[in-house]
Amino acid sequence: MPQEDRRTRRTRRLLRDALVALVLERGYAGITVEDITERADLGRATFYSHYTDKDALLSQIVADLQAELDSRLEPLLRAPSVGFSGKPILEMFRHAAEERDAYRVILRGEGDGRALREFMEARSAAAAMVFGHRARAMEVTPRIDIDVLARAWVGEQVAVLRWWLEAEPQPLSAEAVTHMLLELSLRGRYWANGFDGEPPTASGEGSPD
Amino acid sequence: MPQEDRRTRRTRRLLRDALVALVLERGYAGITVEDITERADLGRATFYSHYTDKDALLSQIVADLQAELDSRLEPLLRAPSVGFSGKPILEMFRHAAEERDAYRVILRGEGDGRALREFMEARSAAAAMVFGHRARAMEVTPRIDIDVLARAWVGEQVAVLRWWLEAEPQPLSAEAVTHMLLELSLRGRYWANGFDGEPPTASGEGSPD
DNA sequence: ATGTTTTTAAACATGCTGTCCACTATTAAT
DNA sequence: ATTAATAGTGGACAGCATGTTTAAAAACAT
Structure with missing residues (x-):
């Protein structure tokens, strides 16, 4: 029944x-x-x-997708070392690959960007919570504002995900691309051994140019 | 006349x-x-x-803004250490603050995201060019795929810029927020001295969770 | 002052919206 | 298999936004 x-x-x-x-x-x-x-x-x-109208249908699609993603992510977000394993991002990329077309609609900003804004807001809130929780747990003041950190992290993911979903044919595996993303987010594009170019002159800012 | x-x-x-x-x-x-x-x-x-219609007006607005931004950025992008000084990003944030409302319209994804897509595509292309040029000049193979790097960098900027422009009142100065952004992009959120939490277990990936 | 260009209101055909209706088809349950 | 309930359908409707055209008025450069 x-x-x-x-x-x-x-x-x-x-x-x-x-x-x-x-x-x-x-x-x-x-x-x-x-x-x-x-x-x-x-x-x-x-x-x-x-x-009631086109918008309602789109909203429903987005809500269903978010719910499905959240239920997939939920167990991963309870793990102790979230944010270092890359598992949640990988899971999101896999989900996106399965629901490729729907994700493309959302990530393109169709519907005047409402779906995309809601999607990013939800992800940012989750990220900010994780970052904030960890900062408190370790009794440490993060070097970078948590809101900035969360937005940047999510912006990174979403921009790369969109590029990855639109690319034809898929140039990188989900594992490869999420690994790069995590790697980049944790250690940055400049690395002590100089892999990606010269270091900035001093300990921080204020280079010549 | x-x-x-x-x-x-x-x-x-x-x-x-x-x-x-x-x-x-x-x-x-x-x-x-x-x-x-x-x-x-x-x-x-x-x-x-x-x-001819609403879309044409929006397109014109976006085109004018892009042209203005490009002309402001042009001199900065010729400098030798682009990508380490943070000057172009700062200039973009200043431009956005001056044209706050127009930027908000674009960054929200109004017009089914077309304006935002074009904006990000233009920025990504510029970034990829800078990264690629530098990699060739230093005869180095970047640790991370240049397309991924460019998209991530631009996604970061745009997400934070949107958050910054929508925040009321402005919580951070343009200098402060772009400094964080550059800092984050160059060195990542994990830093050797452990400012932002514990390091990943091993030299790369594959943590327990 | 003059010839040119821009702005304007009004009218028009067209296409999409959202609602309603009576009618048919499908379904789940007995 | 029958039945009562629910879902799908085509058609008609008013309301509204679009994009074009017209002829006249207003603002412009010189």
Whole structure:
């Protein structure tokens, strides 16, 4: 005894897939409700018996995806050395690869960036919490403002993830790219042994140029 | 002998300001051409004698801003130690502070993220060029893929810039926040003296969790 | 003062929206 | 297999935004 009618499940899935496919083809602003129902092979009236408008459908898609990602991440975020293992980022990249098209819609900023903003805000909040918790646990004042740190870390992930999802063909494995990301975030692009160029002149700032 | 009629200059500026203000209030999708002309106190027909539609106006705004930023950045990008001084990032943050509202519109992803994508793509291309040039000049193979590096660096900047521009009141000075950003990018959040938490267990990856 | 360019209101056809209706098809449960 | 409930459908509707065109008025440069 399924709680949901088989028809509604089918309809919602069809609408979801149609929206995602069409947005990738023509952009969110370029498609109408009728375009969606036509692609899904459904009557236009059916759309409105499930969602109030295009935005509501997109919101639902994003909410479902976030919930799925959160449930996948939840166990990983309880581990003691979060932020050093790279497991959560890897898990996010894997999830994104599985739901590639939906992620592309979100990361492109379709829907006037609302979905992307919400996505990044959720990730940033989680990151800030982890960073803050660790700082308190070790009784240490972080060198860098925690809000800046969290935004930067998430911005990095999201920008690289978008590039990675849009690249054709995938140039790097999820493992390789997340490893680079973690490596970069932990140690920076300048490394003591000079792998990535010369060091800044002094101990901090104020180089000649 | 001004090259442009005084009226067209005035009209374009009014339309530009009206669009930016309204987008911040109601979102790009939530405003009509008539809303814009009403706010600008102009006839609706006037709009169409300057731009084909809302998108064209937004594109123009973004193009103007990019051109202004590029001309400001150009001299800084010729300096030998670019990427270590932090001057270009600081200049970008200053420019953004001056044109705060327009930047907010872009960075929020209004217009289905097109403006933001173009902005980031332009910055990433510039960054990749600098990184690539330096790697070749020093005859060194960068530890991290240059495309990943460029996207990560730009993603970091943009995410923090957005947070900084939206924060009320401004919690950090442009100098302070860009210094953190550069610091973070060069040396990472983990630092040999353990400022930001424990080091990863081994020399690289593969921690217990 | 004059010829040029810009701004304007009004009217128009077109297309999308969101709602409603009566009707049909599918479903889950008996 | 029958049935009662629920979901899907096509059609019609008013409302609204779009983008174009017109002829007249206003602002402009010289």
